[in-house]
Amino acid sequence: MSRPSLQTVGEAAFARCDRVSAELLALTYGTFVRQLLLDYEKVADVNAQLDAVGCNIGVRLVEDFLAKSKIAACNSFAHTADVIAKVAFKMFLGVTANVTSWSADRNTFSLLFDDNPLAEFTELPEQCPDLWYSNVLCGVIRGALEMLNMKVGCTFVRCKLRGHDTNEIRVSLHELLAEQPPQADD
Amino acid sequence: MSRPSLQTVGEAAFARCDRVSAELLALTYGTFVRQLLLDYEKVADVNAQLDAVGCNIGVRLVEDFLAKSKIAACNSFAHTADVIAKVAFKMFLGVTANVTSWSADRNTFSLLFDDNPLAEFTELPEQCPDLWYSNVLCGVIRGALEMLNMKVGCTFVRCKLRGHDTNEIRVSLHELLAEQPPQADD
Numbered sequence: 001m002s003r004p005s006l007q008t009v010g011e012a013a014f015a016r017c018d019r020v021s022a023e024l025l026a027l028t029y030g031t032f033v034r035q036l037l038l039d040y041e042k043v044a045d046v047n048a049q050l051d052a053v054g055c056n057i058g059v060r061l062v063e064d065f066l067a068k069s070k071i072a073a074c075n076s077f078a079h080t081a082d083v084i085a086k087v088a089f090k091m092f093l094g095v096t097a098n099v100t101s102w103s104a105d106r107n108t109f110s111l112l113f114d115d116n117p118l119a120e121f122t123e124l125p126e127q128c129p130d131l132w133y134s135n136v137l138c139g140v141i142r143g144a145l146e147m148l149n150m151k152v153g154c155t156f157v158r159c160k161l162r163g164h165d166t167n168e169i170r171v172s173l174h175e176l177l178a179e180q181p182p183q184a185d186d
Numbered sequence: 187m188s189r190p191s192l193q194t195v196g197e198a199a200f201a202r203c204d205r206v207s208a209e210l211l212a213l214t215y216g217t218f219v220r221q222l223l224l225d226y227e228k229v230a231d232v233n234a235q236l237d238a239v240g241c242n243i244g245v246r247l248v249e250d251f252l253a254k255s256k257i258a259a260c261n262s263f264a265h266t267a268d269v270i271a272k273v274a275f276k277m278f279l280g281v282t283a284n285v286t287s288w289s290a291d292r293n294t295f296s297l298l299f300d301d302n303p304l305a306e307f308t309e310l311p312e313q314c315p316d317l318w319y320s321n322v323l324c325g326v327i328r329g330a331l332e333m334l335n336m337k338v339g340c341t342f343v344r345c346k347l348r349g350h351d352t353n354e355i356r357v358s359l360h361e362l363l364a365e366q367p368p369q370a371d372d
């Protein structure tokens with residue numbers, strides 16, 4: 001029997017999720033970003049905070065991801081990239097991304113995606129041209145991969161809200177962490 | 187041809203929505219609530235702020251609701267109650283509610299719902315027993331109905347996170363607002 005494509009795996013995982021309206025998520029997320037813009041003086045701090053809370057979300061999501069996607073392990077960083085783009089994006093956001101622009105050492109790639117449910121119905125506030133509005137996604141990827149023993153850097157480099165032609169997140173593998181031995185119970 | 191049940195209308199509207207994972211919404215919303223708990227000293231102020239931002243979300247959601255549900259107008263407050271419970275809840279949250287406990291004057295009812303996607307994976311922080319965690323929903327209902335010329339009061343009275351046996355929102359019609367005449371363009 002041939003192995004199902006990652007696209008199919010992503011669709012099956014999405015079907016296994018409880019789902020809510022994307023517009024409700026977009027408006028809830030937008031409300032959160034606005035709150036941070038009130039709370040922090042510098043847009044750079046808002047970007048950092050979005051990344052930090054995203055990391056916490058990623059740490060929480062990864063378990064659900066493994067359970068619903070039924071993906072046991074990735075055998076290479078290239079496989080990891082494809083799983084993020086075709087399965088994780090689909091499962092949580094209902095869209096898929098494309099993996100491109102590998103570095104020569106195969107440690108860095110880009111995720112490109114045109115549809116970004118977080119940023120629907122949104123315009124960047126005029127006074128915040130430096131906001132990476134969807135920066136939470138970088139944190140989510142970073143947090144989830146750290147739970148899988150991959151330390152990565154993750155940065156937005158293009159965002160349609162800034163007038164770019166697509167959305168692009170650059171992901172770099174910094175370190176493969178050693179498996180933690182299971183903790184004794186006492 | 188018999189008219190489709192509101193349940194069917196709700197399911198069709200839900201199918202017309204772009205959808206995302208409920209867990210992602212729950213974690214995003216939880217992150218927002220946590221931020222407000224950091225920002226405000228009093229839990230009562232957090233409850234009020236959740237209601238206020240919910241109202242803004244409701245004002246935004248109502249247009250999408252009318253477009254996707256294809257419901258033109260409600261002919262009574264009882265019909266409005268059923269549409270909220272069976273169509274709007276389904277379309278945005280993927281769950282339905284029950285309408286109960288009408289007041290004698292038929293101006294006040296309760297929405298009961300056991301499944302609350304906003305509060306999945308959540309526990310009330312110990313120091314916040316007075317938090318109405320999902321109070322944003324009261325604001326959403328209030329804001330949406332105001333756009334439809336109904337001024338309502340909306341309060342959480344039971345919440346499973348507080349140990350109650352179900353979730354209950356009480357909705358009271360305060361005033362039917364006069365239709366605004368269309369504004370002249372000059």
